Amino acid sequence: MSTRNRSWRLLRRPAGDDIRDALELSVDDLPSPSEGQVVVRNAYLSLDAGTRMWLTARKDSYEPPLPLGSVLRGQTLGVVTASRHPDYQPGQLLRFRGDWADYSMLRPADGAYVEQVSWQLEIGEAKTGETVVVSAASGVTGALAGQIATLCGCRVVGITGSPVKANWLTTTLGFDAAIDRSAQPDLGTALAAACPDGIDVYFENVGGAVLDAALDHMATYGRVAVCGLLLNYDKPAAPAGPARFDQILMKRLTTTGFFSADWHWRGTEINRTLRPWYDAGRLRMRFDVTDGLEHTPEAYQRVFTGDKVGKALVRISELS
Amino acid sequence: MSTRNRSWRLLRRPAGDDIRDALELSVDDLPSPSEGQVVVRNAYLSLDAGTRMWLTARKDSYEPPLPLGSVLRGQTLGVVTASRHPDYQPGQLLRFRGDWADYSMLRPADGAYVEQVSWQLEIGEAKTGETVVVSAASGVTGALAGQIATLCGCRVVGITGSPVKANWLTTTLGFDAAIDRSAQPDLGTALAAACPDGIDVYFENVGGAVLDAALDHMATYGRVAVCGLLLNYDKPAAPAGPARFDQILMKRLTTTGFFSADWHWRGTEINRTLRPWYDAGRLRMRFDVTDGLEHTPEAYQRVFTGDKVGKALVRISELS
Numbered sequence: 001m002s003t004r005n006r007s008w009r010l011l012r013r014p015a016g017d018d019i020r021d022a023l024e025l026s027v028d029d030l031p032s033p034s035e036g037q038v039v040v041r042n043a044y045l046s047l048d049a050g051t052r053m054w055l056t057a058r059k060d061s062y063e064p065p066l067p068l069g070s071v072l073r074g075q076t077l078g079v080v081t082a083s084r085h086p087d088y089q090p091g092q093l094l095r096f097r098g099d100w101a102d103y104s105m106l107r108p109a110d111g112a113y114v115e116q117v118s119w120q121l122e123i124g125e126a127k128t129g130e131t132v133v134v135s136a137a138s139g140v141t142g143a144l145a146g147q148i149a150t151l152c153g154c155r156v157v158g159i160t161g162s163p164v165k166a167n168w169l170t171t172t173l174g175f176d177a178a179i180d181r182s183a184q185p186d187l188g189t190a191l192a193a194a195c196p197d198g199i200d201v202y203f204e205n206v207g208g209a210v211l212d213a214a215l216d217h218m219a220t221y222g223r224v225a226v227c228g229l230l231l232n233y234d235k236p237a238a239p240a241g242p243a244r245f246d247q248i249l250m251k252r253l254t255t256t257g258f259f260s261a262d263w264h265w266r267g268t269e270i271n272r273t274l275r276p277w278y279d280a281g282r283l284r285m286r287f288d289v290t291d292g293l294e295h296t297p298e299a300y301q302r303v304f305t306g307d308k309v310g311k312a313l314v315r316i317s318e319l320s
Numbered sequence: 321m322s323t324r325n326r327s328w329r330l331l332r333r334p335a336g337d338d339i340r341d342a343l344e345l346s347v348d349d350l351p352s353p354s355e356g357q358v359v360v361r362n363a364y365l366s367l368d369a370g371t372r373m374w375l376t377a378r379k380d381s382y383e384p385p386l387p388l389g390s391v392l393r394g395q396t397l398g399v400v401t402a403s404r405h406p407d408y409q410p411g412q413l414l415r416f417r418g419d420w421a422d423y424s425m426l427r428p429a430d431g432a433y434v435e436q437v438s439w440q441l442e443i444g445e446a447k448t449g450e451t452v453v454v455s456a457a458s459g460v461t462g463a464l465a466g467q468i469a470t471l472c473g474c475r476v477v478g479i480t481g482s483p484v485k486a487n488w489l490t491t492t493l494g495f496d497a498a499i500d501r502s503a504q505p506d507l508g509t510a511l512a513a514a515c516p517d518g519i520d521v522y523f524e525n526v527g528g529a530v531l532d533a534a535l536d537h538m539a540t541y542g543r544v545a546v547c548g549l550l551l552n553y554d555k556p557a558a559p560a561g562p563a564r565f566d567q568i569l570m571k572r573l574t575t576t577g578f579f580s581a582d583w584h585w586r587g588t589e590i591n592r593t594l595r596p597w598y599d600a601g602r603l604r605m606r607f608d609v610t611d612g613l614e615h616t617p618e619a620y621q622r623v624f625t626g627d628k629v630g631k632a633l634v635r636i637s638e639l640s
Contacts, residue, residue: 016517025580060536060564060566060567060570061570062570207566216380218420221503226568226569229566229568229569232366232566238563238564238565238566238567239563240560240563241559241560241561241562241563241565241566242561242565243558243559243561244380244551244558245558245560245561245565246380246527246552246558246561246574247380247558248546248576248577249546249548249549249577249578249579250380250381250382250577251577252576252577252579252582253577254574254575254576254577255568255574255575255576256568256572256573256574256575257568257570257571257572257573257574258569258572259569259572262572290338317443
């Protein structure tokens with residue numbers, strides 16, 4: 001008996017946010033696993049801004065561009081349905097990098113997925129009492145980074161885009177202050193007021209004018225953890241770097257880029273720290289769940305157009 | 321008996337390289353030292369590109385702009401002629417940050433100067449066998465940084481501006497390769513050929529297109545030690561940052577700015593390492609000495625116009 005498997009494939013390279021028309025849903029029969037392979041029924045697919053980079057033809061990102069015709073990939077939570085690998089049994093719950101599809105065919109070398117963001121404690125080396133600024137702070141990455149910093153005893157300022165989001169950061173997530181860019185078009189003045197002693201650690205998700213404003217208000221010997229440059233991802237080539245780059249020299253800043261896949265090996269340790277916080281309600285996450293694999297491209301487009309609140313997920317099938 | 325003291329003062333803020341007309345030589349009587357002060361007869365004055373920043377009105381550099389009318393300052397080697405401080409006696413040889421003048425009036429809080437550049441071993445964390453690229457490699461800072469890296473077992477590639485300089489780097493200083501920009505206008509191609517496995521450590525002195533080319537060819541997890549951004553110093557405001565800034569994210573680079581004054585406390589240790597190398601002829605330095613305090617502005621202008629070879633010094637008086 002053959003199983004039907006729907007997969008989202010890259011039809012052409014999207015221009016800007018026009019992701020929907022760049023993808024095509026193909027339907028194939030799911031093959032049986034070969035020796036060493038594992039079949040997983042995908043339950044939840046995580047939609048991440050970084051995926052956008054692989055859709056362009058740029059060769060200077062983390063990984064080479066996704067070839068046209070290929071199935072898109074992303075972080076997935078799913079249930080093993082068939083296995084020809086001794087370490088995996090049907091019924092097991094796995095997190096991994098899987099296909100934008102009903103099923104993923106895994107090889108163990110694909111490795112296990114761990115939640116993004118938790119490693120900024122290492123990269124930025126935020127210390128108790130320091131001032132931490134997080135951009136895109138109401139996004140899932142920024143909200144987690146900021147909450148972890150507050151739980152580590154830092155003074156945390158979030159930059160976000162609406163009064164509702166700013167209010168959520170301070171009243172629900174425990175941020176010490178939030179800058180609503182819609183009400184404060186001069187970000188520099190707002191940062192200077194919120195961080196009178198300068199920014200010790202800046203957690204960067206955005207790039208562009210926000211990065212420049214932050215560089216301008218860094219404290220001497222400050223650290224910039226570059227988690228993402230969201231504004232760049234849908235561009236055919238990298239836009240100009242920060243005009244305030246020279247502040248890295250003038251203020252003796254350390255700027256470090258990082259990538260979630262480099263930190264998967266720390267997953268167990270990260271979960272051991274974060275899970276109790278989450279269970280105790282000290283770490284809050286919101287989810288924006290879209291039902292049905294067929295709606296994935298629209299849901300992904302909303303990651304960029306800002307029309308979402310919380311971690312974007314697609315529910316492809318039931319977990320159990 | 322009064323002593324005449326000539327000092328170069330900042331008359332107006334220079335535009336570009338037009339330094340000569342921005343300075344004025346004033347002549348005053350040298351006062352006697354007050355309690356706690358030391359008078360030093362300046363013998364050698366070091367001319368450093370970084371000084372150029374303090375001549376502009378920019379408030380975003382290491383230190384505030386030099387007020388108009390003030391005496392310029394720089395690293396100085398001189399002989400104590402009078403002292404009202406218990407730790408300093410006439411005849412002592414001192415290195416310090418002094419005046420562009422015949423004499424400097426010191427307070428001990430001014431501290432002692434140590435040779436620039438030796439700390440890049442710490443900032444870039446270059447390891448044996450790694451590929452190190454140095455920009456402005458035939459300048460005094462670049463030449464020292466590159467030689468120290470070769471002595472630490474790194475493979476060292478210098479970027480410089482003429483065939484004579486490139487030849488000097490490889491035949492005299494022991495660089496493994498040198499890129500002559502006058503013969504290789506496409507720096508990216510030349511860097512790719514010289515560093516087939518990418519650049520592990522980039523020692524940056526210049527900024528602009530050179531920095532972009534280096535960022536483009538960094539190895540994953542590479543490190544950029546930002547020692548200087550020479551191209552920026554005579555600009556009224558910082559120019560655009562590197563177009564390839566996003567490579568910091570894509571390649572997970574660590575970029576750290578540093579400033580010599582932050583490392584003076586390591587001076588004894590640095591000298592203990594470098595001095596035997598220098599005495600044994602393993603570390604070579606060239607000097608471009610101009611005689612006479614009155615010629616300081618022209619000599620300083622040559623620091624930027626490139627018409628010099630070696631460490632620019634002004635001999636103000638005899639050492640002994």
